[in-house]
Amino acid sequence: MYQFRITKEEKGGYRFELNGIKILVEGYKVEGDHHALTNPDKAVAFFDVENNLYGISNQPSHYKTAEEFFDAMFTQFKIFTHA
DSSP: OOOOEEEEOTTSSEEEEETTEEEEESOEEEETTEEEESSGGGOEEEEEETTEEEEEESTTTOOOBHHHHHHHHHHHHHHHHTO
8 A cells, every 4th residue: 555645625535645646536445455546537646847737637547546546647757757
């Protein structure tokens, strides 16, 4: 299980944050060692590099957990940061 910093948003949903990547989700539940997304199609992930915001909707990919979605975004993040 990834050690996300999870905060409840005022307008509903949750924000997951880890290593510069933020994921907004409608809801989640812990299943085993993963954070299962209760409505995966409404999840959005984003990151900021040099004052440019990059983001993606989970709707076309349908990642079922925050960990899967994070891994996909982290791969893109490394491309932009040359890490």
